[in-house]
Amino acid sequence: MGYMLEIKNLHASVDGKAILKGIDLTIGPGEVHAIMGPNGSGKSTLAYVLTGREGYEVTEGQVLYQGRDLLAMSPEERAGEGVFLAFQYPVEIPGVPNTTFLKEALNAQRKHRGETPLDAMEFIKLIRRTIKDLGISDELLKRPVNVGFSGGEKKRNEILQMAILKPTLAVLDETDSGLDIDALKTVADGVNALRTPERSILVITHYQRLLDYIVPDRVHVLAQGRIARSGGKELALELERTGYAAFADAAA
């Protein structure tokens, strides 16, 4: 089997300002990669480019997902094909109940794949099982999407969506930030449950802490819009000790 994701010399800009300046990154099926880096280094920008957010303009380079041109697809096609982003800042959607949102999303993706939609009963069963596994209260389901959720609840809600949608490539953008240790474990359990030889995961994080629970195959340091260094899981521990100062200086 070929690569899950191949990012080749990716340059991207926002509002005419170059943010990503030549990223090369390859992820194989079943692998977990971590991207670490200082604030403002372009981690979220990379996540948005991968999911097709408007305003994030690719100026050079290529991204292949399962060998196909990812950048040519609309955001909804990418999702239908199995790409998922756990947002750093999940969006509040007043007036749309969380369950309705989850059901619409799941059935839209099933439709994209030529599968029959789940009926209300099947969906309820799936969601009950999933929230039980993740230890999420069903009260979160009734509320409008992310409205009035605490920071931790928003992150858990991203993991719930991931668990329901079962992506092939999951990108987690600082899903660990601001979480207490219990919530962190929920997130890690959700991610680890998804680990199979066919799925790949890209964990974006600022801290090493999450990587104690989600052990990565590779760790990359993103600084100034480039991968400044790559290594095994021990690189995360090293960064924990030394911080990012070295990279900021080196690239400046």
Next chain:
Amino acid sequence: MPDSAPVQSFVEQFDALRGELPGAALPWLCDLRAAGIERFASLGLPAPGVEAWKYTRLRPLETTDFLPATAHTVNIDHLPTLLPQGGIDHRVIFVNGRLMQCLAMPGERPEGVELGGLADALRRDPEAVGEHLGRIGAPDGQALLALNTAMMRDGLMLRVKRGVSVALPIEVVYVGAAGPQPLAFHPRNLIVLEPGSRATVVEHHIGLGAGAYFANSGTEIRIGEGAELHHYKIQDEGAEAVHVATQHVHLEANALYDAFTLTTGARLSRHEVSVRLTGPGAECHLNGAYMVRGKQHCDTTTTIEHMAPRTSCREIFKGVIDEQARAVFQGRIVIHRGAQQSNGHQLSKALLLSNRAEIDTKPELEIYADDVKCSHGATVGDLDRDALFYLRARGIPEAAARAILIEAFLADTINEVAAEGLCPALMASIGHWVSSATRRAAS
């Protein structure tokens, strides 16, 4: 004095018809009509120079000759109902302003409820009608209500006696049946709830046929002490219709007026409501949603007057405006001296789906008492781009994502509707509009 041809044409119509209009033998009614046509002739058609009509121009009335509608029947088996029970409610049907059928559930109609057409009521018991007709509210500057007063033939007559509660909603269907020539009709509704009574009225305005017509209604509502009226209106007139509804509501102590209006129809519409909270503790909910597109123009103009202590009002209007449509929201709240400990809350929110869509918003608060709580707000925006991306990033196609957000924007106005049985029909109506809007956008 305005000497425009359309005004002259309406005056001539009146002169030709006055002898055959209902109640022509009743001196008080002839006087009322005569005063109406005189006021209409002197005011003329509302023009942009008139402050209350600054943003709405009645062009179709200036350029089209609308002839008086004659009696007309339609097949009512195919008329939609908004109520879930479908046919077991009280149902009154008007076609081009005239009563066609009044179906009341015989076993369900409690003692003390008079329900039917105004023309019949004028024949049966003119004194009872005369007690209220033309007496509710102070319609000084309202030219089109004056025209309605002159030309009115028929409309809803509902009177609920002291302490009586009408359990089932009363559905009133107003059919505008366009003919080969543009037609005008002037329905006049009178709703009187005596103290302690309660009723729910659902107005459903629909259009048949493609042509133009002018539905110029006037409605007078009196809600006695402690009485409660739930009043819902769905305006889904024909595509070329001009719909003007002028409404006056008078509330006594501790009375409740709970209104919701859903507007999707008509080429040009004006929904104008004046509410007077005259007794302590009177309360009013004046809410609505509108969805317009194409070249539609939709005007919502409201005045709520707090005239007694501890009166309250809550007013929320939300609109979605697409293509080249225009909306107007003018909301005036007056808290008179002496109306202490009153509170008023007003909110107008509009979603512009195209860069040619427009809204003019004019909130006005006039407060002459010091111990009151009053707030108002108005927002205009387009769809939340972050929310749109979030939905698409979860696999929901753009058109469906837009539809979800538009529905969500309007849904919380529906939650204000107390008659829960009606909510599914209102939501369906919104869903239908939204899905056709996104289909149009996609094509």
